[in-house]
Amino acid sequence: MSTTPATKDALFYDMTRDFPLIVRGEGIYLYDDAGNRYIDAAAGAYNVTLGHGRKRIAAAMAEQAETLAFAFSAYYLNQPALDLAERIAAVAPGDLNNVYFVCGGSEAVETATKIARHYHVQRGNGSKHLVISRWRGYHGTTLGAMSVSGSAIMRKLSAPLLAGFPHIEPCHPYRCNYAGCEGTCNLTCARELERAILYAGPENVSAFIAEPVVQSGIAAGVPPPDYFPLIREICDKYDVLFIADEVVTGFGRTGKYFAMEHWGVEPDLAVFGKGASGGYSPLGGVVFQDAIYDCFAESGEVPVHIHTYVNYPISARVGLEVLDIIEEENLLDHVTEIGDYLLRRARELDKHPMIGDVRGMGLILGFELVKDKQTKEPFEVSEKIGKRLRDILLERGLSVVTSGGSIDGVTGDSLQLSPPFIITRNDVDEMIAIIDAGLGQLESELSL
Numbered sequence: 455m456s457t458t459p460a461t462k463d464a465l466f467y468d469m470t471r472d473f474p475l476i477v478r479g480e481g482i483y484l485y486d487d488a489g490n491r492y493i494d495a496a497a498g499a500y501n502v503t504l505g506h507g508r509k510r511i512a513a514a515m516a517e518q519a520e521t522l523a524f525a526f527s528a529y530y531l532n533q534p535a536l537d538l539a540e541r542i543a544a545v546a547p548g549d550l551n552n553v554y555f556v557c558g559g560s561e562a563v564e565t566a567t568k569i570a571r572h573y574h575v576q577r578g579n580g581s582k583h584l585v586i587s588r589w590r591g592y593h594g595t596t597l598g599a600m601s602v603s604g605s606a607i608m609r610k611l612s613a614p615l616l617a618g619f620p621h622i623e624p625c626h627p628y629r630c631n632y633a634g635c636e637g638t639c640n641l642t643c644a645r646e647l648e649r650a651i652l653y654a655g656p657e658n659v660s661a662f663i664a665e666p667v668v669q670s671g672i673a674a675g676v677p678p679p680d681y682f683p684l685i686r687e688i689c690d691k692y693d694v695l696f697i698a699d700e701v702v703t704g705f706g707r708t709g710k711y712f713a714m715e716h717w718g719v720e721p722d723l724a725v726f727g728k729g730a731s732g733g734y735s736p737l738g739g740v741v742f743q744d745a746i747y748d749c750f751a752e753s754g755e756v757p758v759h760i761h762t763y764v765n766y767p768i769s770a771r772v773g774l775e776v777l778d779i780i781e782e783e784n785l786l787d788h789v790t791e792i793g794d795y796l797l798r799r800a801r802e803l804d805k806h807p808m809i810g811d812v813r814g815m816g817l818i819l820g821f822e823l824v825k826d827k828q829t830k831e832p833f834e835v836s837e838k839i840g841k842r843l844r845d846i847l848l849e850r851g852l853s854v855v856t857s858g859g860s861i862d863g864v865t866g867d868s869l870q871l872s873p874p875f876i877i878t879r880n881d882v883d884e885m886i887a888i889i890d891a892g893l894g895q896l897e898s899e900l901s902l
Contacts, residue, residue: 474848479506482874482881484853492853495873495885500669500702500855501728504779505874511734511775518771527765534770541777542741545711548720552747555739555765559701559727560594562738563663565759566723567598570661570695572757573746579693582660586650586694588624590671590863593663593699593725602663605671606863620654622646624668625677628811628822629830629861639677644684648691656692661722663697666713670702672860673820673868674813682717695722695746701738705729706780706875708816709790716815722746732776737769785875793817795879796871799886806893807902808839819871822860825902832865839867843896852888 474486482505484492497503504511518534525532539553554569556562567585574582587593589604600609601617604624609616625643627635632642651659662685668675689696698721703713705726710716712724723746727738750756763769780786793816800819801812810824823839825831833839840856847854860866871885 481505481507482877490851492848492851493873493881493885493888494853495871496853496855497872497874498733499728500707500872501731502733503706503729503875504732504776504785505876506733508732508734508779510779511732511772514771514775515735515768518768522767524763525765525767526762528760532765532767532770534767534774535765538770538773538777541774542726542739545777546724546741547712547715549744550712550720550724550741551744553739553741555737555770556761557736557763557766557769558594558738559699559725560596560599561761562701562725562727562740563593563602563697563699564596564598565757566663566697566725566740566742567602567661568757568759569723569740569742569746570697572755573695573749574660574693576749576753576755579657581657582693584619584654584659585697586620586622586647586654586659586662588664588668589621590624590626590675590859591663591665591668591699592670593665594701604863605859607859620650622650624672624675625681626668626672626675626860627678628813629866639681641678641680641684644681644688647685648688651688651692651694656694659692659694661695661697662689663699663725665699665701666703666716667708667815667818669818669820669870669872670855670857671863673822673857673870674815674818675820676813676815677717679717682714682719686719686721689722697721698724700724701727702729702872703818705776706786706789706816707818707872709786709793710816711786713815730776731769731772732779734776735766735769735772736763737766737773780875783876789816789875792877792879792882793819796873796877796882796885799882800871803886803890803893806890806897808893808897808900814871817871817873817875817877821869823867823869832861833867835865837900839896840869842899843867843869843892846892846895847888850888850892852885852892854889 477487478485543551587602591604593599593603623643627639698714723742731737811822825833844856855870860868
């Protein structure tokens with residue numbers, strides 16, 4: 455495997471390791487400068503949903519750049535952004551008909567929290583400002599987005615700069631801290647939202663934000679059927695807006711355009727990013743209910759919130775191509791079918807002593823790694839199990855995401871798969887075979 459050492463010329467995510475120099479992507483594969491091939495089972499950062507090297511998208515980008523590359527949205531409209539907003543409203547559930555475009559997930563989260571705040575102010579509820587979220591939830595790395603994120607590791611350094619928003623326990627049956635759950639959710643975690651609202655004062659709580667399926671913090675944490683309906687009921691009871699963070703799950707990753715459709719629950723706002731552009735151009739945004747739009751229209755005031763690349767024409771044009779491809783190639787049905795197959799094959803790896811739990815929905819899959827299968831004892835943080843497994847799999851030609859902190863934000867290791875939507879059964883079989891061999895290698899090193 456060819457690698458390029460970190461240098462003082464560029465700030466790398468991990469300055470203690472050397473990185474492969476990727477020079478080309480095609481389909482589900484990445485190629486480095488030495489010709490080594492890697493299956494991109496992480497789809498970049500969950501965002502390369504349609505695969506690498508789509509010439510059709512590249513051509514659309516070039517054409518748009520030649521026609522109109524930029525028009526500042528504070529002064530002008532542009533047709534690609536108008537067309538994409540209409541298309542997203544058409545596939546979003548219920549009354550989610552209004553779109554604000556930004557460049558990515560973190561910006562979108564902050565936009566959603568500002569929209570929620572402004573909505574309450576316009577309705578005479580000016581004290582509503584707190585956003586409740588869940589521990590181990592991930593919503594971005596800007597200060598506002600990190601304030602509602604629940605990763606102890608990521609929050610640690612920036613903690614003095616973060617807003618003091620409340621957090622509640624996530625839905626995580628395999629690691630539930632509540633008595634009576636015993637691996638089957640009894641919704642105590644959902645009811646904690648009501649207690650948090652009452653403790654903070656309903657007059658002070660603006661919104662609740664949650665990922666439909668928690669990827670980074672829990673590794674494919676899928677709640678039971680009754681979880682989000684109860685969350686919706688609690689939010690309605692106290693005039694709290696529900697923000698669904700669909701940055702990872704949106705635009706097809708779970709087999710629906712928006713994952714909240716699986717629970718039949720309509721949020722007040724849905725945040726999107728990543729798959730909206732398939733990884734070809736920075737694109738994110740918020741789609742929100744008519745009632746919020748109507749409130750702004752009635753007063754004539756909108757949140758004071760603008761970025762340079764809001765409604766960026768090139769990104770919007772890419773978004774239109776992505777939606778066309780999803781429809782033309784029937785990718786939502788394919789994700790559902792191939793996701794079921796991936797989960798079935800992944801559960802065969804339960805034979806390994808370090809696989810504690812396998813879970814997922816669509817093409818979001820998580821393995822929880824444990825030192826003791828019976829007691830669920832985690833590995834010590836110092837053992838760096840996730841990093842070691844990722845390096846082993848990369849050497850074998852499989853690029854994955856591994857992370858720590860799935861138990862309490864610090865301890866707990868996991869392996870995550872979120873491949874491009876275009877994978878086949880043969881691709882799944884190859885991925886599972888590589889993981890099988892990689893787990894065996896690591897277990898041998900650990901004498902498990």
